Amino acid sequence: MPFNSYPYLAFLIVVVLAVLLLEARLPWGKRAFLLLVSYGFYAWWRADFILLLVGSTIVNFAIGSEITRRHPVEKPTRSLLVAGLIFNLGLIALFKYAGLFVRTADGLFGLNYPVPGLFLPLAISFFTFEQISYLVDADSGKAKRYSFFDYALFVAYFPHLIAGPIVRYNDLIPQFSLKRSRQQRDEDLSLGVTLFTIGLAKKTLIADNLAPYADVVFSAAHQGVAVSSSDAWLGTLFFAFQIYFDFSAYTDMALGTSCMLGIRLPFNFNSPYKAASIIDFWRRWHVSLSTFLRDYLYFALGGNRKGPVLRYVNLLITMLLGGLWHGANWTFVIWGGLHGFYLCVNHAWRNVLDALRLKPGGTLAWLAHPASVLLTFMATTIAWVIFRAEDFSTAARMLYGLVGKGGHSSLVSFSPLAIAALVALFAIVWFAPNSMEMTWRFQPALGPPKGMAPVREIRFLRWHMTRSGAVATGFVCVAAVLALSNLSPFIYFQF
């Protein structure tokens, strides 16, 4: 059930009202109800895959509990962890990557094996990663013991189930039993409704209106059209903004939904186009995924503890696998690899500056920052071309177009309206505060993890509970709901 649909709005109203009724009178009933509706939320898409979700939950809980029981007094638990990892990675390999691997093997070796046509279960990448983190933490003795009931709710909790944020059980499970005062409840509801509205508006009023322009250019490139420079730039920029507002919208709506239920999800999005370096970009974009990759992959590979060369190798491996996580297509791997390369260059550059003790000051620093932001934006935008393209030839046609070696297509008009839209979009992503900065006083999310970009609470445009603010929120919500004519899924739903 997509967040940006009328059925979800009706579902949300019912769930929030029921939780309000249950939480004071029957706390366990609230948790049971949330688990039930979370499974219902998932089943709305395809009921049969509920079995996969529940089965995966049971197996992981059984392995995790056994590891926790044995740890640290009994036998080593590494074999159990390995079994759990094989189970989870096997599941995701089967459903998500089997087709890619068989197709690639067929192409490389002419095997002609039939490509499995398995349906990709929604959210498999998310609930698999969350459960891997549980097993790894259990193995390292960090996991507390929770009931199966709470664990199942942690996995299936609907606001984060489909497209994150990727949640750690220790962050979420304790919140299921927290009691709120009446005032806290009212504040949560107000904050949640406001965040949800901001997200819905970003999705229906901005992202969905950019999508057709990006789609038409990328589709044409996919069909073999040599796109012109103007089309390539407009298509690429519109996609860069589309994915920004789409993912930001999803995150706001997930966080807003959860706030209404009195539960805080992890911080996930912090104006990534304001980043002044690629390192900074990954501290702002999909923060929960970056943190997961850092903690469970990069550190597990050795991080930067084994010398500078292995550090770069580890970075590249982490980003290549992070790219593959996004989808069963080599374009995602190359996108991840490109970001890995960017990160290596960024770290090397910093090392050189540190070694030479060079740090721009005064006017130079004043100029260096916007230049760095622009360079980072351009680098990530070029990478989006590979991310968005269906295949490498599409990406190549787009990249040729970007450097002026494309054709003479005229798919998107470089009109004054397009220019005005781009100026407005740049102004928003570079200069406007984000929803977290506006509402941080009320803690809409769990704080940024260690090492991630901090949230700067702002004064200008800070969210206040005023009558004019309420009226504005109400009308923005109505405008966003009016634009819900079509069902347009979030980009990250496919991952």
Added chain:
Amino acid sequence: MSAKAYLGWVLTIIALAVLALAAFNAAAEHLILDDSNGPSLQTVSGFERVLKPAWLDSIEPEIVFVGSSRMREGFDPVLVDKAFRVRSFDYGVSSITAYEARRFAEDAIAHPSVKTVVMALDAFSGTNSAQKTGPGFDDLRLKVTPEGKPTPRRALWLFTTRYLSGGAAGMHALGLYDLMQLRPGQTAADRPDLFEAYGRMTMQTMHHDLVNRNRRVFVMGRWQRGEFRTFLNDLCGRRDLRTILFFPPDNAAIIALYRKNDAAGFDAFKSAVLADVRRHNATCDGKVTLFDFMNDNAITGSPLRQGASDDYIDLVHFRPAVGVRLLRRMLGHGNADGGLGVKLTGP
């Protein structure tokens, strides 16, 4: 302000606005569907991709016209219903894509009331497959999925489209405005300023068209042909259905441009359609009739008096009176102009 009061304000505004919207949409739909001139709104450009699937459900027509703006403006159900004593529906939408044409036709034939589908083949022209659908199109509103299965939860999607969507509100507002401008006894034909289908071509429009469509071709791309064949496959077992396809009567000046720009492509389009329809008729129970009005005939060659024409709004969009003439010919009515166009194949 307390959090409770803030929440109260926000929710009250949303609830009132949504209620007002739903009430307006419900009332407007009722008024439009009940008005004797209401069906003429199907010729008006607006949010047709959003609302027409819902209107089709309510009207339960016997004849459905599927296609581009040529169809939308060329067949006014008010005229057709009166002339043929049927209930018809105009499923024409602006800049229709081949996929949309196939899907709207599939939607139409999935309605038990529909006995005849008439479709203009310009919907399958073009070589661009980059844009699968136009703005506002959504498969969820149609009766069947692209795979031919009933669309899950369609009633819910149609309900929200009808009563809660901004697209519906826009079309309803536009429709009500147009109907309210008609004085008692007037029809859409009396207000060409509101109902463009009843406008007349001027010298200025003609020149504009000749310049703008100067490089226009009339060819069928591979993707478009695939969609056309899928549509024919859908009809295969439908012995109960009468399907009529036709090449629309674009003005001779435009046909000359098609020929000048790509004569081979123009001929190949017609041959491909004819071959596909013949093959279909030879193997399937649900037969298809194919007409060609894109030739030298009384409509395409009708005289343009200093750019003005009784038959055209511009060089490709024919007027509703022409639509009635075409339909007479295609349905084989007694007073049909037998010399109009060519019946290429069919029962």
